[in-house]
Amino acid sequence: MNQKNNIINKLRGSGLRPTKQRILIAKKLFDKNKTFHFTVETLNKKINKNGSEKISLATIYNTVEAFTNAGYLKEILTSKNKSYYDTNIKSHHHFYDEGTKELTDINYNQVKLSKVPNPPKGKKIKNLEVVIRLQN
Amino acid sequence: MNQKNNIINKLRGSGLRPTKQRILIAKKLFDKNKTFHFTVETLNKKINKNGSEKISLATIYNTVEAFTNAGYLKEILTSKNKSYYDTNIKSHHHFYDEGTKELTDINYNQVKLSKVPNPPKGKKIKNLEVVIRLQN
DNA sequence: TATCTACTTTATAATTATTCTAAACTATAA
């Protein structure tokens, strides 16, 4: 019950009404000890597999967008024509395996930059992501 | 004429028949002194604007894919659901402006990494790309 | 040079991912 209240507070804190659907989706996304990557397609399967509860695909799209805007999720940079999301919102880096097309996390402190360019004037650096492309 | 022969040789060297369409597309992409980013949509407009020559959209898709596989183009990592390509195939880095959603190149030697993780066993590092996200 | 064949182009249909629409539903403020 405590985790449910945590979710409700989290949602309220971002001006999102804690609806049944948002709470259920938040549970699937944030009640793990591990962060993970997903697409709307895989999230939809995870939620709607056991015939009991049904959340419409449009709601899943809406919710993922709302959670991303609220900063609960991060969109991943890829070269695919489909959106990938990461429940790990901390700055971190990725390996991208060109063979298997898999993306795995690299801990932030495993990469260090010793030189970084100045941002264009009027802009600030928000964060810095390194993608290491792998081949066999 | 020489640049046309260069293109023809380049194509032949990758086992691609130098068809009229491929040569024309290659000219639009590689006969500049500057590299640039594009999508199939923008490339299609550039090619088919002046009513004279027409290349079908399917051919543009096929050709961009063939050129990418041949290593003449590089797909850009983004968080959009559309493919972006770069005529700059050298390892380099990008600024990504979250406001304007624009992607601009950073010269390779403007970024230096002092620590990089070991690749998973059986894999080699092919290259390393840094994306610097900007905000106002 | 003529002919054959595998590769290529093309228009169009099909598919996939996402967004839009508008009606029904619901959290919450008054």
Place this chain on the structure above:
DNA sequence: TTATAGTTTAGAATAATTATAAAGTAGATA
């Protein structure tokens, strides 16, 4: 308790890409 603004939903619409299959062509070979 009620009003209302926010939310969900099924289904339609759109956008990007891929598939299909017929017509065209580059290049090898006779």
